[in-house]
Amino acid sequence: xxxxxxxxxxxxxxxxxxxxxxxxxxxxxxxxxxxxxxxxxxxxxxxxxxxxxxxxxxxxxxxxxxxxxxxxxxxxxxxxxxxxxxxxxxxxxxxxxxxxxxxxxxxxxxxxxxxxxxxxxxxxxxxxxxxxxxxxxxxxxxxxxxxxxxxxxxxxxxxxxxxxxxxxxxxxxxxxxxxxxxxxxxxxxxxxxxxxxxxxxxxxxxxxxxxxxxxxxxxxxxxxxxxxxxxxxxxxxxxxxxxxxx
Amino acid sequence: xxxxxxxxxxxxxxxxxxxxxxxxxxxxxxxxxxxxxxxxxxxxxxxxxxxxxxxxxxxxxxxxxxxxxxxxxxxxxxxxxxxxxxxxxxxxxxxxxxxxxxxxxxxxxxxxxxxxxxxxxxxxxxxxxxxxxxxxxxxxxxxxxx
Numbered sequence: 243x244x245x246x247x248x249x250x251x252x253x254x255x256x257x258x259x260x261x262x263x264x265x266x267x268x269x270x271x272x273x274x275x276x277x278x279x280x281x282x283x284x285x286x287x288x289x290x291x292x293x294x295x296x297x298x299x300x301x302x303x304x305x306x307x308x309x310x311x312x313x314x315x316x317x318x319x320x321x322x323x324x325x326x327x328x329x330x331x332x333x334x335x336x337x338x339x340x341x342x343x344x345x346x347x348x349x350x351x352x353x354x355x356x357x358x359x360x361x362x363x364x365x366x367x368x369x370x371x372x373x374x375x376x377x378x379x380x381x382x383x384x385x386x387x388x389x390x391x392x393x394x395x396x397x398x399x400x401x402x403x404x405x406x407x408x409x410x411x412x413x414x415x416x417x418x419x420x421x422x423x424x425x426x427x428x429x430x431x432x433x434x435x436x437x438x439x440x441x442x443x444x445x446x447x448x449x450x451x452x453x454x455x456x457x458x459x460x461x462x463x464x465x466x467x468x469x470x471x472x473x474x475x476x477x478x479x480x481x482x483x484x485x486x487x488x
Numbered sequence: 489x490x491x492x493x494x495x496x497x498x499x500x501x502x503x504x505x506x507x508x509x510x511x512x513x514x515x516x517x518x519x520x521x522x523x524x525x526x527x528x529x530x531x532x533x534x535x536x537x538x539x540x541x542x543x544x545x546x547x548x549x550x551x552x553x554x555x556x557x558x559x560x561x562x563x564x565x566x567x568x569x570x571x572x573x574x575x576x577x578x579x580x581x582x583x584x585x586x587x588x589x590x591x592x593x594x595x596x597x598x599x600x601x602x603x604x605x606x607x608x609x610x611x612x613x614x615x616x617x618x619x620x621x622x623x624x625x626x627x628x629x630x631x632x633x634x
Binding site for chain 1: 510511512513514515517521522524525527528531535591594595596597602
């Protein structure tokens with residue numbers, strides 16, 4: 243096992259020196275069958291080239307920080323096993339469709355603005371006093387939105403979405419899935435506040451149902467489902483009598 | 489004395505902004521993006537099938553306009569090219585309908601007695617309705633053509 247080696251081809255970009263990203267190859271030991279691509283990047287950072295920049299945090303598919311393109315597919319690098327690619331070289335690049343700051347680090351400002359725009363929190367018309375107790379929910383009420391609440395904001399869905407790649411005004415899969423998560427929450431009363439954003443031409447209607455967002459989602463959120471269901475719901479609100487009521 | 493500072497938070501879309509003041513490299517989608525994965529290719533194929541269908545329907549409207557002048561001077565198109573084009577459009581229509589109805593289970597949520605109908609049942613119901621509708625339309629066309 244100690245003799246096995248793997249080639250990592252990482253995208254490098256230094257804004258002060260490079261006019262465009264370039265590729266750099268690293269030949270490193272494949273020291274453990276449980277080694278993931280993030281381990282390989284950390285090995286490079288610690289033993290070979292300390293200048294390689296990338297984001298990571300939890301190492302267990304929770305924080306959503308280490309999303310990158312692995313052999314052209316958006317992946318959490320902490321969840322991409324080297325053994326699944328070996329003996330071929332592994333190309334690691336920054337997430338598609340986002341501006342590149344350095345090496346494997348993308349600018350996520352656009353995503354943050356979009357996330358904020360859909361007001362991802364429980365909105366009440368009137369807050370109840372604390373003494374009134376908690377907002378109780380049945381299991382069925384929780385099941386309505388549970389799937390969409392699993393999103394970890396890793397942005398893999400944005401990297402996989404050609405619609406966002408062609409038009410970055412598109413609100414995007416994760417933001418719409420999160421909006422649906424709150425709109426389906428029995429405690430929430432903020433649908434009308436979110437509708438102008440999600441019902442906009444750059445909201446759900448920009449999506450042409452490629453479906454790749456759901457394919458790459460590491461948490462099974464299925465943003466494509468959230469978007470199509472929102473399209474149907476907003477249409478029904480428009481078409482049905484009393485459909486626009488709260 | 490503690491001073492409360494309203495710290496800029498990226499979660500509010502505020503702050504210095506990682507990209508601000510920094511030279512960034514901006515990617516552009518290559519024109520051949522749809523050849524990157526099988527999934528992209530099938531998506532573009534699905535969307536493309538609508539183009540010949542639209543052309544065929546425009547042709548159909550034109551033929552209806554001609555037929556509106558009465559049966560005496562109307563000669564329906566019978567060329568081999570038109571038949572071949574129609575056959576291709578039929579295949580495209582079937583593929584488009586199949587992909588559309590297959591996705592119905594993802595989109596439509598129906599509850600009966602507080603229980604959600606499984607997506608597979610919804611898809612089967614959609615294909616059943618499609619088959620029944622095709623039989624009715626076929627029957628009406630054959631009936632009037634006799």
